[in-house]
Amino acid sequence: xxxxxxxxxxxxxxxxxxxxxxxxxxxxxxxxxxxxxxxxxxxxxxxxxxxxxxxxxxxxxxxxxxxxxxxxxxxxxxxxxxxxxxxxxxxxxxxxxxxxxxxxxxxxxxxxx
Amino acid sequence: xxxxxxxxxxxxxxxxxxxxxxxxxxxxxxxxxxxxxxxxxxxxxxxxxxxxxxxxxxxxxxxxxxxxxxxxxxxxxxxxxxxxxxxxxxxxxxxxxxxxxxxxxxxxx
Numbered sequence: 001x002x003x004x005x006x007x008x009x010x011x012x013x014x015x016x017x018x019x020x021x022x023x024x025x026x027x028x029x030x031x032x033x034x035x036x037x038x039x040x041x042x043x044x045x046x047x048x049x050x051x052x053x054x055x056x057x058x059x060x061x062x063x064x065x066x067x068x069x070x071x072x073x074x075x076x077x078x079x080x081x082x083x084x085x086x087x088x089x090x091x092x093x094x095x096x097x098x099x100x101x102x103x104x105x106x107x108x109x110x111x112x113x
Numbered sequence: 114x115x116x117x118x119x120x121x122x123x124x125x126x127x128x129x130x131x132x133x134x135x136x137x138x139x140x141x142x143x144x145x146x147x148x149x150x151x152x153x154x155x156x157x158x159x160x161x162x163x164x165x166x167x168x169x170x171x172x173x174x175x176x177x178x179x180x181x182x183x184x185x186x187x188x189x190x191x192x193x194x195x196x197x198x199x200x201x202x203x204x205x206x207x208x209x210x211x212x213x214x215x216x217x218x219x220x221x222x
Contacts, residue, residue: 006114021222030207031207033208033209033210035212040122040199040214041214041215042119042212042213042215043156043201043212044202044212045210045211048208048209049208050207050208058209058210059149059211072121073221090155090156094207096206096207096208097206097207098163099161100144100146100161100205100206100207100210101158101161102148102156102158102203102207102210103158104152104155104156104157105155106155107155
């Protein structure tokens, strides 16, 4: 099993550009989520999904969109990139209760100039 | 949502010394998870605690959940260079985990 696969690993954008970060998992997990990691701030939840067709906002959703058309895929869209979105992005999945273990992808390092 | 505070932010130890990181909350927590992130890597799940006063061990790592379920600790006995990384605590449900800011551990020979 590949687990959670994220692409790309690195990306540089100009302010105002849009892009999609891809995330796929092959473990048949119902729950998927996106986090951003900034120095000294831990991981902050952007959006999450409890199953195909169901998404909701996390702590820092502004400037991002998500969709969950299948159990496997959970792409994150940056609508109009801003320098404040420079960060490392992690996708994660989990089967859910009783074990709240998150499986993380390897991350995408995004720079917005 | 629930918030957790982690201390210290950073600790530098000599190999063989012990290390402890603490996770504290002002509210009662339903659970605590601990993750380790190596430099340049992604967080990797270590353990989950759910019961008041629970203690779990993994080799040199000891995890505790406070009696009031408002704090937790991770203790590493006799650190090794392989323990280098950032340790995060988190709490919540599968769809909404809240992470602490992490404790970065540096181990030197």
